[in-house]
Amino acid sequence: MLTPDHASDIRLFNSAFELLKEWMDIEEADDFQPLGNAAVYKTSVVLWLMLFQRLNPNTSLKGAVEHFFTNAPRGKNTNKRLRDGTLSQRSSSYSDSRKRLTLEVVDWFQNRLSNSIIESTPPSFNDQRVFLLDGTTLPGAPSPALRKAFPPASNQHGPGVWPVILLVTAHELSSGAALPPEIGAMYGEKAIAETRLAEPLIARLPERSIVMADAGFGIYSVALTAKNNGHNFVLRLTKQRFNAHKKKATLLDSTATSRTYDFVWTPSDKERATNPSIPTDSTLRVKLYELKIGEEWLFLVTDLTASPKAFKDFYFQRNHIEIDIRNIKVVFDTESLTSKSVEMFRKELGMAMVAYNLTSQLRRQAAYVANCTPRELSFTGVWTVYRHHLQSRQAKDATQWKAQFEIALQRASLQMLTKRPGRSYPREAYTRRSKTTHFQKRKTKDKPSESSETTPK
Numbered sequence: 338m339l340t341p342d343h344a345s346d347i348r349l350f351n352s353a354f355e356l357l358k359e360w361m362d363i364e365e366a367d368d369f370q371p372l373g374n375a376a377v378y379k380t381s382v383v384l385w386l387m388l389f390q391r392l393n394p395n396t397s398l399k400g401a402v403e404h405f406f407t408n409a410p411r412g413k414n415t416n417k418r419l420r421d422g423t424l425s426q427r428s429s430s431y432s433d434s435r436k437r438l439t440l441e442v443v444d445w446f447q448n449r450l451s452n453s454i455i456e457s458t459p460p461s462f463n464d465q466r467v468f469l470l471d472g473t474t475l476p477g478a479p480s481p482a483l484r485k486a487f488p489p490a491s492n493q494h495g496p497g498v499w500p501v502i503l504l505v506t507a508h509e510l511s512s513g514a515a516l517p518p519e520i521g522a523m524y525g526e527k528a529i530a531e532t533r534l535a536e537p538l539i540a541r542l543p544e545r546s547i548v549m550a551d552a553g554f555g556i557y558s559v560a561l562t563a564k565n566n567g568h569n570f571v572l573r574l575t576k577q578r579f580n581a582h583k584k585k586a587t588l589l590d591s592t593a594t595s596r597t598y599d600f601v602w603t604p605s606d607k608e609r610a611t612n613p614s615i616p617t618d619s620t621l622r623v624k625l626y627e628l629k630i631g632e633e634w635l636f637l638v639t640d641l642t643a644s645p646k647a648f649k650d651f652y653f654q655r656n657h658i659e660i661d662i663r664n665i666k667v668v669f670d671t672e673s674l675t676s677k678s679v680e681m682f683r684k685e686l687g688m689a690m691v692a693y694n695l696t697s698q699l700r701r702q703a704a705y706v707a708n709c710t711p712r713e714l715s716f717t718g719v720w721t722v723y724r725h726h727l728q729s730r731q732a733k734d735a736t737q738w739k740a741q742f743e744i745a746l747q748r749a750s751l752q753m754l755t756k757r758p759g760r761s762y763p764r765e766a767y768t769r770r771s772k773t774t775h776f777q778k779r780k781t782k783d784k785p786s787e788s789s790e791t792t793p794k
Contacts (some may be wrong), residue, residue, distance in 0.1 A: 370442045380436035391692040392724040394670035398428035410685035443687040447517045458512040469508040469658040470550040472531035475502045480677035488525030505534045515699045536562045557604040558612045571639040595645035598625040662714045696720045703749035718752030
C-alpha cells in the first residue's frame with residue numbers, strides 16, 4: 338500500500354488518482370453520440386471495449402464481448418440482458434456498434450485525453466512546450482479499400498500486397514503525451530511527403546510551442562509553417578544542406594566543440610516549385626549551430642537563442658520519440674491491425690494512441706513513487722500492470738477504483754529497467770539479400786511418361 342512520507346506526496350497521489358479517473362471516465366461520450374438507453378453497446382461501452390482490445394492486442398471481438406459480460410457493473414439502470422445474463426455470445430452486435438461509432442467521437446476522446454495530460458505538466462524549455470515530430474509507416478490489411486487509399490510499394494515485379502500507411506506523430510516532451518497523428522499514402526498517385534503531412538499537425542499544436550524534428554523535416558517549408566502558426570523551431574539539418582547554408586552565414590562564435598552562425602534563410606528554387614504557397618519575399622532570420630558530439634557533428638537551425646550546450650542537451654531528448662513510436666507499433670501491435678476500411682483503421686489507430694497515452698501517464702506517476710525518471714521504468718512492464726489492474730476489472734465505486742489504482746501505482750513503480758552502464762548500440766545498416774529469386778515460383782517436375790521411363794535391368 339502507498340504510504341507517503343510527506344503531505345506533498347499525498348497531494349500528488351490524490352491528484353494523480355483524480356486525473357487518471359477523469360481520463361478513464363468516458364461516459365460523456367454517450368452525450369456526444371447518443372444511441373438510446375436500451376442499447377447494450379452504448380458509445381462509452383464501445384470505446385471502453387476497443388481500448389481493452391488495444392491494451393490486449395490478442396483479444397478477439399468475441400473475447401471483448403465475454404469480457405464485457407463478465408465485468409460490466411450490474412445495477413437497476415443496467416440493460417436487462419446484462420442483468421438477466423441473457424446477453425448473446427455472438428460478436429455481431431459489438432462489431433456493428435464499432436462501425437456505427439463515428440470518427441468524431443474517437444478524435445474527441447483522443448484530444449480530450451492528450452490535452453488534459455499535457456496541461457497537467459509544466460513546459461519543457463523555459464516557458465514553452467516542446468513537441469517532437471517524426472514520421473513512420475504502418476502496414477494495413479490487404480483489403481481493396483485500404484489498397485486503394487494507401488497503395489502498396491512496388492518494384493520491377495509489380496505492386497506488393499500490403500498497403501503502406503505514412504504517419505507523422507507529435508509527442509509533447511514534458512508529459513510524453515502523443516497528439517492524434519496525421520496519416521496519408523506513402524506511394525501511389527496521392528502519395529504525400531511527411532513534411533507536407535506535418536503541416537496540419539503543426540497547426541494543431543498549442544500556441545507558442547517549439548517544433549523539434551530530425552533532418553527529414555529540416556527544410557524551409559517546415560520552419561515557415563511553424564513560424565506562421567506562432568511557434569518556434571529547432572530542426573536538424575543534413576551535412577550537405579548545412580554546408581550550403583554556412584557559405585552564406587556569418588560566424589558569431591567558435592570553440593573546439595561548437596560554432597554558431599547568423600543566417601538569413603531563404604527557400605531554394607526547388608522548394609518554391611514544390612511549395613507554391615511560399616511568398617516570393619519570404620525569409621527567416623535564424624541561427625545555425627554546429628555541435629560536436631563525440632566524433633560526430635550535429636547541425637541545427639533554430640529561431641531560438643540559447644547556449645550551444647543547452648541546444649546539445651535539448652536536442653538529445655529528441656531520441657525519445659523513436660522509442661515512443663516503437664512502443665505504439667510493437668506493444669499495442671498497430672503493425673497488425675486487421676481493419677479492412679479506412680474509417681475503421683483510423684478508429685483502431687486512435688484507440689491505440691489513447692492506450693499509449695494512458696500507459697505513459699501511469700508510468701509518469703509511478704516514477705514519482707519510485708523516485709526516478711519515467712523512462713527508467715519499463716513501458717512494457719507498466720502496460721502489463723495497467724491492463725491487469727485498471728483495465729481488466731471495472732470498479733463498482735470510487736473507493737474500489739482508488740484501491741485498484743493504489744495497487745497499480747505501486748506495482749508500476751517496481752518496473753525498473755536494468756541499468757547496464759557502458760553499453761552502447763549504435764545504428765548499423767545491414768545489406769539486403771539478393772532479390773533475384775525472391776519472386777520466382779517453384780517449378781514442378783513433369784510426370785514421366787511410361788515410354789520415357791528407363792526399364793531397370
